[in-house]
Amino acid sequence: AQTVTQSQPEMSVQEAETVTLSCTYDTSENNYYLFWYKQPPSRQMILVIRQEAYKQQNATENRFSVNFQKAAKSFSLKISDSQLGDTAMYFCAFMKHPLDSNDYKLSFGAGTTVTVRA
Amino acid sequence: NAGVTQTPKFQVLKTGQSMTLQCAQDMNHEYMSWYRQDPGMGLRLIHYSVGAGITDQGEVPNGYNVSRSTTEDFPLRLLSAAPSQTSVYFCASSYRDRANSGANVLTFGAGSRLTVL
Numbered sequence: 725a726q727t728v729t730q731s732q733p734e735m736s737v738q739e740a741e742t743v744t745l746s747c748t749y750d751t752s753e754n755n756y757y758l759f760w761y762k763q764p765p766s767r768q769m770i771l772v773i774r775q776e777a778y779k780q781q782n783a784t785e786n787r788f789s790v791n792f793q794k795a796a797k798s799f800s801l802k803i804s805d806s807q808l809g810d811t812a813m814y815f816c817a818f819m820k821h822p823l824d825s826n827d828y829k830l831s832f833g834a835g836t837t838v839t840v841r842a
Numbered sequence: 843n844a845g846v847t848q849t850p851k852f853q854v855l856k857t858g859q860s861m862t863l864q865c866a867q868d869m870n871h872e873y874m875s876w877y878r879q880d881p882g883m884g885l886r887l888i889h890y891s892v893g894a895g896i897t898d899q900g901e902v903p904n905g906y907n908v909s910r911s912t913t914e915d916f917p918l919r920l921l922s923a924a925p926s927q928t929s930v931y932f933c934a935s936s937y938r939d940r941a942n943s944g945a946n947v948l949t950f951g952a953g954s955r956l957t958v959l
Contacts, residue, residue: 728884766952767930767952767953767955768950768952768953769885769932769934769950769953771947771948774947815884815885817884822938826892826898827887827890827898827900828873828875828890828892828936828938828948829875829887829890829900829901830877830885830887830948832884832885832886833884834882834883834884835882835884
């Protein structure tokens with residue numbers, strides 16, 4: 725079984741500043757995907773960024789980037805130039821590669837609440 | 843293109859009552875799933891389906907039933923609601939393409955908040 729740990733329950737950041745969310749995971753798999761999802765107060769789950777384990781290059785999506793350390797089983801998310809609309813809960817999630825699993829199951833961490841201050 | 847539609851958005855039940863949470867998607871996704879979200883625990887998989895007529899259990903299936911008679915619909919049934927089933931429920935779907943990694947991204951519905959008294 726995979727476990728995902730987010731050790732920071734809450735974080736606060738000033739608008740335009742940078743914040744980094746940590747995520748570690750435990751798995752014996754070699755091929756897998758990692759995700760960061762954003763859940764604003766509307767409750768909608770929104771995909772922020774995705775990383776494939778076999779790709780060494782860190783994924784980036786505009787102001788969002790990850791630091792993927794496969795050997796350390798670490799997958800942190802950096803939000804640059806924070807905006808008020810970034811205020812949300814952020815979830816780290818793990819999925820086995822579909823070639824190795826039929827259930828497409830996402831294993832989620834407990835989440836980190838990010839508050840962006842004006 | 844509506845994506846994944848869940849109904850109802852809110853529901854209050856009494857212990858022992860039954861109800862069905864509806865989920866429909868219009869993207870022709872083979873894979874559909876149900877998750878529950880509880881405070882401090884992230885989301886956990888309840889049941890999933892890889893195609894019409896095929897369902898399987900996830901991490902926390904007890905107390906829930908599912909069926910998949912069509913590609914579009916994947917209802918979640920609570921036969922006898924219990925207070926422990928108070929939660930927010932999410933339906934999610936995706937293409938099922940083992941060879942194309944870009945296809946395997948879940949699209950989530952807006953969630954259904956269920957309270958069992």
